[in-house]
Amino acid sequence: MAKQIKAESDLSTEEKIKEAARVVFTKKGYAGTKTRDIAEEAGLNLALLNYYFRSKEKLFEIVMMEKVKQLFSFIAPALNDEETSLDEKLELIASSYIDMLIKNPDLPIFVLSEIRNNPESFGKMIQSKGYVLKTHFIQQLAEQKKDINPIQFLLNFMSMMIFPFIAKPILTVAGPVNDETFTQLLKERKALIPKWMKMMLE
Numbered sequence: 001m002a003k004q005i006k007a008e009s010d011l012s013t014e015e016k017i018k019e020a021a022r023v024v025f026t027k028k029g030y031a032g033t034k035t036r037d038i039a040e041e042a043g044l045n046l047a048l049l050n051y052y053f054r055s056k057e058k059l060f061e062i063v064m065m066e067k068v069k070q071l072f073s074f075i076a077p078a079l080n081d082e083e084t085s086l087d088e089k090l091e092l093i094a095s096s097y098i099d100m101l102i103k104n105p106d107l108p109i110f111v112l113s114e115i116r117n118n119p120e121s122f123g124k125m126i127q128s129k130g131y132v133l134k135t136h137f138i139q140q141l142a143e144q145k146k147d148i149n150p151i152q153f154l155l156n157f158m159s160m161m162i163f164p165f166i167a168k169p170i171l172t173v174a175g176p177v178n179d180e181t182f183t184q185l186l187k188e189r190k191a192l193i194p195k196w197m198k199m200m201l202e
Helices: 002-032 035-042 046-052 056-072 075-079 086-103 107-117 119-126 136-144 150-174 179-200
Strands: none
Touching: 002 035, 002 046, 002 056, 002 107, 035 046, 035 056, 056 107, 075 086, 075 136, 086 136, 086 150, 086 179, 107 150, 136 150, 150 179
């Protein structure tokens, strides 16, 4: 019983540290974050944080991997679903992905800024080895539109979903956009993006 309680306590402490790290890394980025900042956010002393995670690098690697998976992991299974048509894939991904980003609006900026700062590390994390280009989605795309570059198509698709979250700070300062109107814009894009992508295939 004592061992079980300790294990649960250790898990709780680890999760508390990881959650604090997510908050601080998202606000300050890797370079601007100190382990002391994370310890203060978690309400723990620095020695305890170092006991669970020996370095800022290791903790960042764990948090970054979670963020990357959160941003990209939904895409691969959806692209390889043989039960859905190309049009259905576009609609499903646009709707689900935007919903996920609405709940995690800082995610794109955090991941993209860290990719820029450390592209080699990011490349090792995902190690896709061309997986996307072998999906059922690409097969369907080739059958419907043989003269389109699938990479160009996917870049457009992902950009349409992600860029509004990167542009939001500019939109809110320079234009009549607040949180409510921004959310409304995104809801409209859930329907518009699949239409725009289908137009590229005509």
